[in-house]
Amino acid sequence: MEKLVVIGAGMASGRMLEHLTDAAAPYQITLFNAEPRGNYNRIMLSPVLSGDKTYEEIVTHDDQWYAERGIATRFGEHVVGIDRARKVVTGQNGEVPYDRLVIATGSAPFMIPVVGRDLPGVIAYRDLDDTNTMIAAARPGAKAVVIGGGLLGLEAAAGLQMRGMEVVVIHIMGHLMERQLDPSAGYLLQKALEARGITVHCKGATKAILGEDRAEAVLLEDGTVYGADLVVMAVGIRPETRLANDAGIEVERGITVNDQLQTSDPSIYAIGECVEHDKQLFGLVAPLYDQARVLAAALMGQPADFRPVQTATKLKVTGCDLFSAGDFADGPGREDIVFRDPGRGIYKRLVIEADRLVGAVMYGDTADGNWFFGLIKDGTDISEMRDTLIFGPAFQGGGSVDPMAAVAALPPDAEICGCNGVCKGAIMDAVLAGADTLDKLRATTKASASCGTCTGLVSQVMALTLGGEVQTADCICGCTDLAHEDVRRLIKAKGLKSMPAVMQECGWSTPDGCAKCRPALNYYLLADWPLDYRDDRQSRFVNERNHANIQKDGTYSVVPRMWGGVTTPAELRAIADAADKYNVPMVKVTGGQRIDLLGVRKEDLPAMWADLNDAGMVSGHAYSKGLRTVKTCVGSEFCRFGTQDSTGLGIRLEKLLWGSWTPHKVKLGVSGCPRNCAEATCKDVGVVCVDSGYQVSVSGAAGMEVKETELLVSVPTEDEAVAVITAFVQLYRENARYLDRAWKWTARVGLDWVKAQVVDDLEQRAALVERFEISQSVYRKDPWAEHAKPGARDEFAPLIDLRLEAAE
């Protein structure tokens, strides 16, 4: 068995020994340590000093640990030399031969060369002995001077202060912890320490330590004298390289090592604070643990490379919440984002270079520290979230930053595929079981295999499970990366019932959306939660907000409803009167079998509506994404060819469907015979009456696109025709994208799927009809009547008319 000798039982070599012995590496190991003890957690010396912990609590490896692993320990024994030619290490008590040697001598405190530095009562702060010396000296009321306002010095100062000493910190730089903090954070830290009773003297250069036979005071260059029963030197450390130097191994600031922690002598390795790798020294534990892993691998002949990573600093002083990571010096091409809350003593500063976060300093609220640290380490492009970056991850929209955040936040039982009742957990299970493509997933779970509108969400769950890329579907607008279908599904799955809830939970990147997404969300919410959600007028396009069609000159057109295109002399008289009274410049018959009054001023709208209401007329919704008209022919009542009462059916449908909001406008036609005088076969829903009953067809268009309807079903009775049509409209309301006409939607989901829902599945048909009726209990109302009420009219008029005043 090869002989491995390790010099130094610190945290780095301790971790390396764990790796080696866990893997039962075939080495006969001898461990030297100058301290008369094994490995303990040096990071926890501060709590030992302050009295929060005892030495026993911070021991990492006790005697039993070394014994069990067959490690021969030479504790309390200094190594006096390494003979590379003979491959032996010479300890005070004798030689130990090695095949491989690991130098882990750590660092030595740097003692500034001033007069009096050798006096008793002047100590460094490096190990347990120093700590115990401080504890012994720490009588309440005694005076301590800590030279050095870095991490270690401040932890010492805080610990001594907690033991009742009067503490002064002398720091040569302009602010505390200048390597980790910028001046503003340093200022807040100083203020906090001073509030605890610690005196901080920055820009203080120590001239001498005064005292006869022990330290009594510290004299500064500026003449200040601080009384001192104890002087702690914590101005810095330097790699302990004396042994390596003496042995003739290559040393610069530290012992130089390659990526395998190997020194210039191939049999000798070095690890920890004593090494220099790629011109860099190491003092924090994270990279040292990394070295331990790499070195253990190297010793076992496994490939591994040490690649130093960024490290972050947190100060372990109770009440001083401080975090720093990366590089935060000012520089060309660097920009700062700063947040301050003077009242709460919070300071945060982020340093950005080329759209990457390169540094972060935080004081007072460091909860987001690790998140920022992650962004620094990963080199994440932060340009998208720059505006809200400083507020931390809670303010980052899942949509803008991580398109999967909303999906990631869903519980496993959240339903993703509504058609087949597949929940998130089932999809994840299937993906983990090997369904790594959409096709395989569809085959195993049926998720997104029916209407397909949840495909975007399903792929996100897949990506989330596999940790891969997201195929982003076409998104609603710039405020989100989510597609319409995704948002509709999330509104239902998460029970989102308000606009702010949707924007928050789906990670909108804007505070209140935009002119594109707001009308869509408003529609989705009122369609999915008719009883809970209140229509938001300010998220409506002008026509729907004002219940009239705006014209190019800012006037409006008014179209009262004529049920099935049938009117009466009284209605016509009322329309004529209104046209006269409000000076309507044009009266026109529309293509939807009603009358349009064009050129009405906005402020006249409510009064005109009231007049029309008085004659029994209501809004024709000629302006809405909703039911427009039901065009009819005269049918069997008058026509010699008519087979059914098409007029009556048209009126019945219009009275049933009017007032409902839909993704886009909905126009119906009912023709009494196949001659089709009502042009029913180019409507969103068309009925052609035949002797045997009713042919219901859907998804026609006669606008920019001209499309003939496709047959949905032929039914024998009017009641059945009405039920199928109602169910179809409700299915469209519940599933389509906002601003997709019915034909576009059926093209997306397939007419077969629609048929399965409203024709074949009678239970589903009834449920759709029922849900439509629930919605209509809210929306089957005349909006004109609502807005014509005296109190509601004001909004249609200017706030104030200053024309007269100005003309006086």
Add this chain to the structure above:
Amino acid sequence: MTAETTEWLDIAALDDIPPQGARLIRTAEGCVALFRTHDDRVFALDDRCPHKGGPLSEGIVAGHTITCPLHNWVFDLNTGLAQGADEGAVRTHPVRVEAGRVHVAAEVVARPATARNAA
């Protein structure tokens, strides 16, 4: 206007303008729209889109922007400048909210056509 002291006219209560909505002031020189944003800021701009004269007060207010109802031009309420690819500007006017009341600068009333300063 370079006068150090702006004369303010009390127009209405803040709550007379719906949040994310707008109301009009009619003046001899055309209408001025008062926009109230989601964060309760109020902006005063001419109610006329430089593109085709659309009434901006009928658009959708989102963030600090207004989208014209006729052809979806978007303007920054702070500057009156058209956003994106469109070029144009809407005149903005001084406005302030104090103790829940909306005030506009008196110059809005006495715009060039009338020299007199309304009190």
